[in-house]
Structures are given as C-alpha cells and as structure tokens.
Amino acid sequence: MTIQWFPGHMAKARREVTEKLKFVDIVFELIDARLPISSRNPMLDEIIQHKPRLILLNKADLADPVQTRKWQTFFSTQGYTALSLNSQKGTGIKQIIPASQEILKEKRERQKARGMKEQPIRAMIIGIPNVGKSTLMNRLVKKNVAQTGNRPGITKGQQWLKVGNQLELLDTPGILWPKFEDELIGKKLALTGAIKDTLLHLDDIALFAIDFFNTYYQQQYGKRYQLSAEELQLDKVEQLMLITKKRGFREDYERASEMLVQEIRNGLVGPFTLDRAEEWEAEKFGTDN
Numbered sequence: 060m061t062i063q064w065f066p067g068h069m070a071k072a073r074r075e076v077t078e079k080l081k082f083v084d085i086v087f088e089l090i091d092a093r094l095p096i097s098s099r100n101p102m103l104d105e106i107i108q109h110k111p112r113l114i115l116l117n118k119a120d121l122a123d124p125v126q127t128r129k130w131q132t133f134f135s136t137q138g139y140t141a142l143s144l145n146s147q148k149g150t151g152i153k154q155i156i157p158a159s160q161e162i163l164k165e166k167r168e169r170q171k172a173r174g175m176k177e178q179p180i181r182a183m184i185i186g187i188p189n190v191g192k193s194t195l196m197n198r199l200v201k202k203n204v205a206q207t208g209n210r211p212g213i214t215k216g217q218q219w220l221k222v223g224n225q226l227e228l229l230d231t232p233g234i235l236w237p238k239f240e241d242e243l244i245g246k247k248l249a250l251t252g253a254i255k256d257t258l259l260h261l262d263d264i265a266l267f268a269i270d271f272f273n274t275y276y277q278q279q280y281g282k283r284y285q286l287s288a289e290e291l292q293l294d295k296v297e298q299l300m301l302i303t304k305k306r307g308f309r310e311d312y313e314r315a316s317e318m319l320v321q322e323i324r325n326g327l328v329g330p331f332t333l334d335r336a337e338e339w340e341a342e343k344f345g346t347d348n
C-alpha cells in the first residue's frame with residue numbers, strides 16, 4: 060500500500076467519514092480477522108458516535124478459525140455482532156443483510172409504527188487500508204464497482220449501490236488509519252501486509268514472525284521450513300539463518316526474510332491470528348487500544 064498517514068490526511072479522512080455518516084443507518088466496520096484489535100481505528104468509537112455497527116472479520120480464510128470464533132464471542136460480550144467473512148470467495152456475505160436488519164430492528168419497527176414506509180438499509184463500509192473494502196463492495200454489488208487495490212479518490216456526490224432491494228451501500232468506503240505508531244501493532248500490521256514494507260525493516264518483521272509462530276503455531280511453521288524439534292529450540296536469529304540456508308539463499312538473510320514474510324502473508328504457513336482473543340479481557344477493549 061502507498062498511503063502514508065500524516066495528520067492532514069487523518070483529519071481529512073475523519074472529516075469525510077463524519078460527513079458520510081449522516082446518510083447511513085449502519086456502519087460496516089471491516090477488520091482483518093488476523094488482527095481483530097490492531098486493524099481497527101483506535102478512534103472509531105469517537106468518530107462514529109452511537110451509529111449502529113456491524114463488525115465484519117474479513118480474510119477469515121487466512122485466520123485461525125478457533126481464534127475467530129473466540130473473537131466473535133468477545134465482540135458479542137461487547138454488544139456487537141461480528142461476522143466472519145471471506146470477501147474474495149463470498150463466504151459469509153449472505154449473513155450481512157439479516158444481521159443488519161436484526162441490529163436495526165427496533166428502530167425500523169418504530170418507523171413502521173409511525174406509518175413510515177420501509178426503506179432499504181443504508182450502510183457504509185469503514186476500514187483501514189488493504190483490509191478488503193473494495194473486494195467486499197464488489198462482492199456485495201456483484202460487479203466491479205470498485206477496483207481492488209485502488210486508492211480512494213476524490214469524494215464525489217453520494218452514490219448508492221443497490222444490494223438487492225434491502226440494502227444500499229455508499230459507493231466510497233470510509234478509509235481510516237490503524238494505530239501503527241505502536242511498535243508491536245506496526246509489526247503485526249506489516250506481517251499481514253496492511254502497511255508499507257519500507258516502514259519497518261523486513262528482517263525485523265521476519266524475526267517477529269519467527270518468534271510468534273514458535274509460540275503459537277510451531278507445528279505448521281516447523282513443517283513448512285523443515286525445522287526439526289531441536290532446530291525449533293534455537294533462537295530466532297539462528298532459525299532465520301537456518302531457513303536461509305535450507306532455501307539455498309546462502310547468506311542472503313534479506314531475501315529469506317522477504318520470502319518468509321510473503322509466505323506467511325499469503326497463508327502458505329497456514330492460518331494464524333496475531334491478536335490473541337484470550338489476551339484481551341473485556342475492559343481492555345475501547346478507544347485507547
């Protein structure tokens with residue numbers, strides 16, 4: 060991704076989201092299922108105020124399914140519905156409309172009681188760069204309305220994209236920033252490809268990944284890089300040196316680091332979740348995370 064968030068950009072993005080919020084009934088907060096905390100905008104609560112929200116855990120195909128279920132439970136204890144999605148394949152997409160209807164049920168019933176005609180639900184997608192906003196939009200609308208991988212352009216007049224006759228989606232998603240100035244969050248975001256590689260050293264990300272996989276997913280990691288039980292006891296630098304050698308990269312640790320990070324990102328080392336549900340007790344959740 061090419062966006063660098065400077066204060067000016069952030070303020071503009073925030074203004075744009077605030078402006079668009081007026082037109083919608085519900086916000087679809089798109090987050091990366093591998094990073095259910097780190098891929099959120101830390102100020103989202105403040106920005107969207109009390110607007111109803113549906114949390115969408117995207118790229119669930121790349122995440123640890125056990126963790127995804129735990130996160131769904133976690134969010135439900137916070138009063139939110141969180142659906143697990145694979146926007147690329149469309150898995151989970153069908154639940155979006157019924158879940159939104161359920162969230163807005165009381166409001167819609169009140170409107171009905173006042174004799175108002177039932178309108179399609181109006182929604183906007185909000186998420187950090189590269190989380191899959193365009194992919195989801197294209198899936199929902201079933202045509203290529205937003206080019207995936209594209210950068211958000213200049214705000215046009217509000218355009219609504221019809222999703223059947225029950226949902227209308229704002230044509231430009233809200234793009235907000237993650238809290239990448241936090242070093243650990245920055246490494247996690249980098250490992251999933253959410254922030255520019257040049258913001259951090261690749262070997263730092265690779266060493267972080269080796270540590271993480273040794274702790275949580277040692278088996279799938281050891282298998283992929285043919286590391287024996289003994290080799291898995293070595294420290295992370297020695298493991299990186301071994302992987303480099305085993306891949307035939309001689310002493311090119313930079314190349315090995317890049318390969319490792321790319322393979323992890325693309326799911327070749329198996330599904331994984333970097334933010335661990337059990338480490339986030341209820342009271343930790345909120346605007347200061």
Ligand SMILES: Nc1nc2c(ncn2[C@@H]2O[C@H](COP(=O)(O)OP(=O)(O)OP(=O)(O)O)[C@@H](O)[C@H]2O)c(=O)[nH]1
Nearest residue numbers: 118145146147188189190191192193194207208209
């Ligand atoms: N594996 C997997 N990849 C996905 C999924 N959703 C999106 N992607 C991929 O993630 C990358 C980013 O997707 P985009 O839809 O461009 O993301 P975006 O949020 O619109 O990105 P920006 O324009 O940078 O804000 C693309 O390569 C997509 O194919 C998913 O559910 N699973």
